[in-house]
Amino acid sequence: MHSIMIVDSNDTELMAMQRAFEQSCSVVTMSNAKAALGRLNKTTVLPDLMIIDLEIVGIPAFEFMGRLKSNDKFKEISLVIISGDKDTATELEAYRLGASDFIHKPVNVTLLKKRVDLQLEVLGYKKQVHTHMTQLAQNASFHAQNSLRLEYFLIGIITDMISVKDGFTGMHSIAVSRYMGIILKDMMMSGINYGIAAEDFELILLSAQLHDMGKIGVPDSVLRKEGKYTDEEFIQMKNHTVYASNAIERYAYLLPNNKFIIYTYQMARYHHERFDGNGYPDGLAGQNIPFLARVLAVADVYDALISKRSYKQPITHEQAYNIISQGAGVQFDPQVVSAFQRAQADIFEASRQLQAQSLAMQAGQQDQSELHKSMELKSKQMNGDN
Ligand SMILES: [Fe+2]
Numbered sequence: 234m235h236s237i238m239i240v241d242s243n244d245t246e247l248m249a250m251q252r253a254f255e256q257s258c259s260v261v262t263m264s265n266a267k268a269a270l271g272r273l274n275k276t277t278v279l280p281d282l283m284i285i286d287l288e289i290v291g292i293p294a295f296e297f298m299g300r301l302k303s304n305d306k307f308k309e310i311s312l313v314i315i316s317g318d319k320d321t322a323t324e325l326e327a328y329r330l331g332a333s334d335f336i337h338k339p340v341n342v343t344l345l346k347k348r349v350d351l352q353l354e355v356l357g358y359k360k361q362v363h364t365h366m367t368q369l370a371q372n373a374s375f376h377a378q379n380s381l382r383l384e385y386f387l388i389g390i391i392t393d394m395i396s397v398k399d400g401f402t403g404m405h406s407i408a409v410s411r412y413m414g415i416i417l418k419d420m421m422m423s424g425i426n427y428g429i430a431a432e433d434f435e436l437i438l439l440s441a442q443l444h445d446m447g448k449i450g451v452p453d454s455v456l457r458k459e460g461k462y463t464d465e466e467f468i469q470m471k472n473h474t475v476y477a478s479n480a481i482e483r484y485a486y487l488l489p490n491n492k493f494i495i496y497t498y499q500m501a502r503y504h505h506e507r508f509d510g511n512g513y514p515d516g517l518a519g520q521n522i523p524f525l526a527r528v529l530a531v532a533d534v535y536d537a538l539i540s541k542r543s544y545k546q547p548i549t550h551e552q553a554y555n556i557i558s559q560g561a562g563v564q565f566d567p568q569v570v571s572a573f574q575r576a577q578a579d580i581f582e583a584s585r586q587l588q589a590q591s592l593a594m595q596a597g598q599q600d601q602s603e604l605h606k607s608m609e610l611k612s613k614q615m616n617g618d619n
């Protein structure tokens with residue numbers, strides 16, 4: 234049942250209108266605008282519609298309307314104005330102030346009821362549309378959350394598969410993504426972004442975790458070999474870039490122009506390209522190598538240098554810093570190396586944290602993976618938390 238408030242200083246009119254509506258609506262009558270405003274301020278159940286006599290006492294009617302329409306709590310209440318004033322300017326002013334309808338006196342109650350019913354019907358439709366829109370927004374948010382979770386699910390599985398295949402590479406994926414984040418942030422803050430939007434930052438770091446996923450296709454005998462590779466083994470190892478990019482190419486049609494897929498492809502295929510053109514698999518040089526792959530290349534080599542592998546011992550941060558600095562313009566993009574040098578203290582700190590994390594994971598104390606953490610962060614962002 235709709236509720237209406239009738240505000241009129243004339244008792245006879247007030248009673249006649251009350252009688253007309255009390256069968257179908259819950260009706261409150263007020264003979265003074267100031268008192269009506271006081272009541273509205275106190276109540277928690279607001280009327281859907283108000284009938285206001287323009288000659289009301291207490292507060293001038295236009296001021297009363299203005300106060301209602303400028304208040305967030307009352308602005309949705311429909312206002313039907315009744316008035317003995319025949320001047321069109323008055324009527325126009327009432328509409329300007331937010332009236333939904335304007336009825337001239339003498340009021341025919343049957344006609345008034347028809348016009349008010351019409352307004353209430355419109356209100357009903359408005360409510361339905363609002364409910365529908367809210368439902369749609371909730372559904373969209375639910376689907377967005379679900380597809381995001383699916384993305385994290387698949388990345389989690391692939392990262393896990395990589396670590397099963399090669400214990401070194403699993404943690405390596407996370408470390409590279411972390412170092413890349415530090416370098417990329419520095420570059421983006423310096424205005425070097427090659428068109429990468431800041432909002433894609435998180436997505437890029439997730440894609441970066443998959444850069445070595447092609448290693449799943451490399452035989453264990455090669456992946457875990459201690460000592461130098463034969464030429465054939467080296468070819469097999471190099472193929473991890475092609476295995477990954479071919480797999481992505483095969484299924485990319487399912488999500489055309491998807492940024493996550495594009496970034497993952499660029500980093501998985503081109504992270505072993507060299508700035509001087511002597512890298513693999515395509516021998517691209519300089520700016521022809523996709524930007525994100527140029528950034529990842531530095532993070533990738535840094536982690537490989539400071540980490541233990543089946544075939545080598547780790548070297549120190551300082552030694553790795555020097556090797557990467559010497560590689561500027563040869564193996565690496567000089568702009569990326571400069572960013573690496575500027576951010577080296579943060580990178581060193583991150584490497585220490587990752588080392589501690591890795592030790593804790595080995596000891597079984599770490600139950601919340603990097604992926605879980607970023608997943609929760611993303612969910613919070615989607616829910617508007619900070
Ligand atoms: Fe690689």
Ligand SMILES: [Fe+2]
Nearest residue numbers: 405444445533
């Ligand atoms: Fe790598």
